Amino acid sequence: MITVHSLAFSRAVRVVWLLEELGETYELKTYARTEAYRAPPALKAIHPLGKSPVIEDGGLVLGESAAILRYVDGRYGGHRxxxxxxxxxxxxxxxxxxxxEGSMARSVIAAFWAKKNGGAVEEKxxxxxATIMAYLARTLADRDFLMGGRPMLADIQISYLLAMAEASGVLGDHPAVLAYFKRLEAMAGLRRAVARTGPIMPPL
Structure with missing residues (x-):
């Protein structure tokens, strides 16, 4: 059985969402963030980077959301x-x-920390x-999800950063992307995941 190590307000919700979609049994171990919004030292006992998500599956210990999603969907979901x-x-x-987590993450995370710390996002x-949001809006102009008519791993992956953008107050100016995020939020699997892991984002 897979064990998911889930830090509060973290990317671990992605993994739990996929497991819920697959109907797989899993164990969830949760960790609170420190006052500095960091992972506690206990996570380093699981994986040297001390981050979340991390899964254990038999003798396998695996970090990084995209790698975990690919692994779980391949081994337990038949790549569906x-x-x-x-x-x-x-x-x-x-x-x-x-x-x-490559092109998109940096600017969304910058907006999050600016909101959390009461600062401003630098012009760059x-x-x-804005470039990222325009790219997403163009992609979603003729489809409900990134690859077409049904959600895939990439939609699960992007949900966390869209939640971060909404919490940071920078998603509302991009209605097509906001509507896409609301479609993801409405999915039963994500709702079940949030019920297990807690809110995706803290109040800012």
Whole structure:
């Protein structure tokens, strides 16, 4: 059985959401953040980076959200949350998975910390964020989800950063992306995951 190590207000909600979608039995171990909004030292006993999510599955200890999602969907889901391997769609889906914590994350995280600390987002990050949102809006102009008519791993992956953007007050100016996030929020699997892990974002 998979054990999910879940830090409060963390990316672990992605993993729990996928497990809920698959109907897999799992154990959830939760950790509170420190006053500095960091992970507690106990997580370093599980994985040297001391971050969340981390899963244990038998002798396997695995970190990084995208790697965990790929592993869980492949081993327990028959790859049904990603396009067929070897296709162009599969390559594009992999691009979206990497885009979230690569191209997208920096500007969204900048907005989060600016909101949390009562500061302003620097111009470079505002410009980068606007480019990201325009890219997403164009993609979603003719579809409900990133790859088309049904959600896949990439949609699970991006949900956390969209929640962060909404909590930071920077998503409302992008109605197409906000509507997409609301579609994700309404999904039963994500609602069940949040019921297990707690809110995706803290009050800011």
């Amino acid at each position: 949350h990603s396009p067929d391997p070897g296709t162009d769609a599969h390559a594009i889906h992999d691009e979206w998975l990497d885009f979230v 990050m505002r410009t980068e964020y």
